[in-house]
Amino acid sequence: MHDITERESSPMRSLERALHILSILEDSSCPISVTDLGRSSQLSKATVLRILSVLERYGLAEKRQGRYLLGAAVLPLAHAYVFGNDLIRVALPVLQELVQTSEETASLFVRMGFERVLVQRIEGLRPLRFSLPIGERLPLHVGAGKVLAAAMPEQELKQMLDELGEMRLVSGKPLARKELLAELDAIRRQGYTVSQGERMLGIVAVAAPVIDADGRTVAAVSLAGATERMTGGKIERLSIAVRDAARMISERYNGGSAGRKERIPNRR
Secondary structure, eight states: OOOHHHHHTSTTHHHHHHHHHHHHHHHOSSOBOHHHHHHHHTOOHHHHHHHHHHHHHTTSEEEETTEEEEOTTHHHHHHHHHHHOHHHHHHHHHHHHHHHHHOSEEEEEEEETTEEEEEEEEOOSSOOSSOOOTTOEEESSSTTHHHHHHTSOHHHHHHHHHHHOSEEOTTSOEEOHHHHHHHHHHHHHHSOEEEESSSSTTEEEEEEEEEOTTSOEEEEEEEEEETTTOOHHHHHHHHHHHHHHHHHHHHHHTTTSSOOOOSOOOOO
């Protein structure tokens, strides 16, 4: 999502270049070479090395056998975000209660660009076959992400879909753009979504939006369980529980003054 032209014309170009390098390091699943960093960022090797030297000095990057990766200083930053964020703080007891009553795994996601990020997760009494770490990035066009996609401004949604191009579910089944847009319309009307094996086979997830005092969707609450446990009747009950949890988080986040709408507001 980095616009190189916009970055290079920015009055804060040096800062934007450094943040771009950090984002590349974050996206990389393994240590990355200066050459690859330069190629991904479209910066010269000399410029990349200068930026890396500053990031190393602040502990945000570290060098290992001639390659670079994120440094330990990013952990205190993440810790400060999780424990200082009001939304995460008020959501925690609500998610804990949701897990106790449902026995399934509850999560809280926020949108970052064209992805969603896991910011809180409470494992269910019946753990899933996989785990997600806090900070994990996931797509918006499948699963709980559709709640966040449904609230995106129309132009942003179009840009995201254009960049995605051909879409497929984890099963390999094609997901047509027209079909997805119809789903997003349905989510706006009913205020929640149910996804069955879209991102992970054998998993059913129910999700609803958390809405702030200005009517904006700021997060998605998700409850996920194994397909064999998620019968039609249970899904219906959980959809109510998830919407109630999302509404409660909204009210606590907004000081009890707003957030009472179930329906996702129209895109602006």
